[in-house]
Amino acid sequence: MRLVLKFQQISLLVVFSLLILFSAQSAYAAKGVPGKDAAYVVDANTGKVLYSRSSTRYRYPASLTKVMTIYLMLQEIEAGRMNLNTRIRMTKRGAAQQPSKLAMKIGDTISASDAIKALVVKSANDVAVAVAEHISGTEWKFTQRMTRTAHSLGMKATTFRNANGLPDSQQRTTAKDMVTLGRAMYRDYPQYIKYFRTQTFTYKGRTYKNFNKLVGTISGVDGIKTGYIRASGYNLLSSKRVGNKHVIAVVMGGKTGTTRNTEMVRLLDYGIKKAKSVTKKPQPKPQNLLLSYAAVPQPKPKTITPSSSVKVASVTPITKTEPEWSIQIGAVKSKVEAGKMLSEVRNKMGSALSAAKDVTPSVNKSGTTLYRARFAGLSEKLAKEICENMKKKEISCYAIK
Numbered sequence: 120m121r122l123v124l125k126f127q128q129i130s131l132l133v134v135f136s137l138l139i140l141f142s143a144q145s146a147y148a149a150k151g152v153p154g155k156d157a158a159y160v161v162d163a164n165t166g167k168v169l170y171s172r173s174s175t176r177y178r179y180p181a182s183l184t185k186v187m188t189i190y191l192m193l194q195e196i197e198a199g200r201m202n203l204n205t206r207i208r209m210t211k212r213g214a215a216q217q218p219s220k221l222a223m224k225i226g227d228t229i230s231a232s233d234a235i236k237a238l239v240v241k242s243a244n245d246v247a248v249a250v251a252e253h254i255s256g257t258e259w260k261f262t263q264r265m266t267r268t269a270h271s272l273g274m275k276a277t278t279f280r281n282a283n284g285l286p287d288s289q290q291r292t293t294a295k296d297m298v299t300l301g302r303a304m305y306r307d308y309p310q311y312i313k314y315f316r317t318q319t320f321t322y323k324g325r326t327y328k329n330f331n332k333l334v335g336t337i338s339g340v341d342g343i344k345t346g347y348i349r350a351s352g353y354n355l356l357s358s359k360r361v362g363n364k365h366v367i368a369v370v371m372g373g374k375t376g377t378t379r380n381t382e383m384v385r386l387l388d389y390g391i392k393k394a395k396s397v398t399k400k401p402q403p404k405p406q407n408l409l410l411s412y413a414a415v416p417q418p419k420p421k422t423i424t425p426s427s428s429v430k431v432a433s434v435t436p437i438t439k440t441e442p443e444w445s446i447q448i449g450a451v452k453s454k455v456e457a458g459k460m461l462s463e464v465r466n467k468m469g470s471a472l473s474a475a476k477d478v479t480p481s482v483n484k485s486g487t488t489l490y491r492a493r494f495a496g497l498s499e500k501l502a503k504e505i506c507e508n509m510k511k512k513e514i515s516c517y518a519i520k
């Protein structure tokens with residue numbers, strides 16, 4: 120009898136130990152690959168951190184890199200140096216990239232609009248390099264701009280060495296930085312977010328499906344980007360909106376695409392429960408100055424007729440030649456925020472901007488009002504010189520006429 124009881128006790132102990140071990144392994148599996156795992160969730164409306172796991176440890180971004188490549192494309196489009204119909208030519212370096220790619224031939228062209236879709240849906244490495252060389256001349260120069268822009272957005276731990284995310288030991292980021300980039304994309308270019316919801320993309324008669332299986336299957340999810348190389352594990356940067364709540368999350372170092380997706384759904388749901396519901400206030404309509412002045416009776420100008428004894432000197436018309444160049448540092452949805460951006464940069468640049476004036480012209484893009492943060496009233500030479508000095512201080516900018 121004693122032997123039977125003792126055997127039962129041992130059996131229960133073994134079963135209990137196995138359950139604990141299994142539970143620990145299951146919990147750990149959800150977190151991903153050791154040394155690669157990380158996750159971060161923020162309330163996109165308020166910036167509040169809702170969840171963090173290894174969020175400031177260095178990780179390889181893999182194809183999440185392409186989100187920054189797209190961000191710089193949108194900078195060019197907003198600056199007027201490109202548009203969605205601009206043709207991007209496939210280069211020798213681009214065509215030589217490893218898959219995933221569109222396998223375009225050297226000299227083939229693709230529109231900027233289709234290039235964005237190719238980066239989002241197909242994660243085309245060849246297109247990313249062609250875009251980089253189209254914008255900056257060389258991929259190296261483009262990656263320097265990528266890094267400068269990242270730092271200006273607050274992604275201080277991020278360094279880019281290529282435009283597509285293929286393996287490079289010096290290309291690194293953090294989960295926190297990737298979410299910062301995702302939030303900047305929604306804040307600065309909301310009118311282009313529809314690209315991240317693209318489920319299929321057709322090029323030259325062939326249709327590609329989005330690697331991001333959550334798009335179109337999970338309500339409220341719009342993108343953003345998947346990524347994988349052996350050194351990184353399975354990555355995913357994503358966003359979810361429910362009513363007036365909006366969260367952005369990243370999962371890095373997943374063991375498989377399926378476990379990564381499961382973890383992302385869990386974190387997005389958790390984030391939505393914790394996020395604050397924020398009702399966005401409508402932007403005030405710009406005051407019509409012509410109507411304002413018309414409402415106030417203006418005094419009639421007095422007509423003065425010179426007497427014949429008064430000689431009227433001939434006047435040579437004066438041509439006003441004011442500088443026409445500006446430096447743009449960003450475009451945001453709030454005029455107040457644009458003003459704050461200008462003030463912060465002025466503080467960093469000191470007297471270098473003494474000749475410039477702060478302006479925040481508005482522009483309507485697809486029904487969304489954006490305010491451009493610009494330093495105006497500069498000559499071409501001065502605008503370009505100051506912008507170059509800004510870039511040395513890791514401030515994203517470009518000179519514009």
